[in-house]
Amino acid sequence: MKNIHNFCAGPCLLPQSVYEQASQAILDFEQTGMSILxxxxxxxxxxxxxxxxxxxSLELLGLQHKxxxxxxxxxxxxxxxLRIPYNLMQQKAGYINTGTWSAKAIEQAQLMGEVSIVASSEDRAYTYIPKEIHVKEPLDYMHFTSNNTIYGTQFNSIPKANAPLVCDMSSDIYSREFAYDQIDLIYAGAQKNIGPAGVSLILIKEEILGNTQRVIPHMMDYQEHINKDSLYHTANVFAVYTCLLNLRWLKQQGGVAAIERVNxxxxxxxYQTIDQLDFVQGVAAVEDRSKMNVTFRFTEERMNGVFDQLCTEAHIANVQGHRSxxxxxxxxxxxxxxxxxxxxVNVLEQMKTVI
Structure with a gap:
């Protein structure tokens, strides 16, 4: 089998050992004689x-017993x-708009109540993270997206708000140390650093629930899912199992602190290579560059074809920017x-000799 260098934005690459263990479990799950499926x-x-x-999932972020x-x-x-405003919004929520996924979250929240855009980077095509965010108005909660996969920007610190803080960490959870316990609700699609697509992880302080006074459909009610231990309905058994394998792998590597050093x-x-080559330009503001999603362009359109061909020869896959x-x-x-x-990096360096 070819050694493919896969830089897919999601579903992402998982460790080889996870693939092997998950494959075995499809045939025989822990010697039960049954498939995990x-x-x-x-x-x-x-x-x-x-x-x-x-x-x-809690232990690796230091959130157990908290x-x-x-x-x-x-x-x-x-x-x-949608589930977040269903459970948390009473009158008004605050959102920091840093890209497509923030905008989608805002759109859904507006179905439930008033949304205040407390800060935005839309004015410069979402290429930076807003700074010095000061929230004075009363809010039911404030929402931000810690890492923006499409634009390659990332929060380096946690914004302050006099309200419960909610964060979409789909693309950088478990990748770095962060003051996770300052965030009241963390949610993430699994398909980046947790596991395969098809399941999401929510880490929530139970104390922030129960204040909306609205009737919440059971499927949308966090408290219902808590009461049923994530088994209100049939769980995605295989995806959860693969998440467990990946979380075990992360712990074996030394946890979040150890993987952050590698990241x-x-x-x-x-980034050093991009900055040194005069025919490549990074997209995101330098101080806000994501360590998960590196976005770049070539100064001339003709270089795209050269790069694409070199990537194919080097077995590099999934480096195209988001379609938008x-x-x-x-x-x-x-x-x-x-x-x-x-x-x-070697492919980028090679381009100096062929363009």
Whole structure:
């Protein structure tokens, strides 16, 4: 099999050991004689998987014993765009608009009540993170997106608000140390650094629930899912199991602090190369560059074809920019190796001799 250097923005690369263990579980899950695809979501075997995954998801972020509950739900992060205002909005919520996913969250929140855009980077095509955000008006909660996959920007610190703080961390959760316990509700689609597509993770302080006085449909009610231990309806058994394998792998690497050191090396190597080459331009403001999604363009359109061909020859895949903005994007999620980044850097260096 070819050694493909996969920089896909999502679904992302997972560690080889996770693929191998998940593959074996499809044939025989932990010597039960049954496939993980066919066991009951209420069997003692899967309950053990779910409980460990929920526990590890909190432990790796230092959130155990701090009033947080972990849920594995379906619908992806996009479902949470609506579920959050359903559960938290009484009159007005604040949102920081830093790109497409923030805008989608805002659109859904507006169905439930008033939304105040407390800060935005739309004026410069979302290429930076707003600074010095001061929120004075009363809010039911404030929402931000920690990392913006399309534009390659990332929050370096947590914004302040006199209200519960909500964060979409779909693309950088478990990639770096952060003051996670300053955020009251963290949600993430699994398909970046948690596991495969098809499930989402919600980490929530239970104390912020129950204030809206509205009747919430059970599927949309966090408290209902908490009461049912993420099993209000049939769980995505295979996806949760694969998430557990990946969380175990992360713990074996030394946890979030250890993987952050590797992620910093990968990002530094690629950004340094981009900055040194006069025919490549980084898209995001330097001080707000994402360490997960590196966005760049070439100064001349003709270079795109050369780069594409060199990438094909080097077995590099999925570096095209998001369809809405074009250019190129290399996603450096946890399982992407420094060796793969070095191959991409080598391709960029090769272009000096062929353009």
């Amino acid at each position: 066919s066991i009951s979501h209420r069997s003692k075997e899967f309950i053990a998987v779910l409980e460990e995954a929920r526990s590890l 009033g947080y509950v972990a849920l594995f739900l379906q619908g992806g992060a996009s479902m949470e765009f 910093n090396q990968k990002a530094a190597l690629l 903005v074009g250019g190129y994007r290399a996603s450096l999620y946890n399982a992407v190796t420094l060796d793969s980044v070095a191959v991409l």
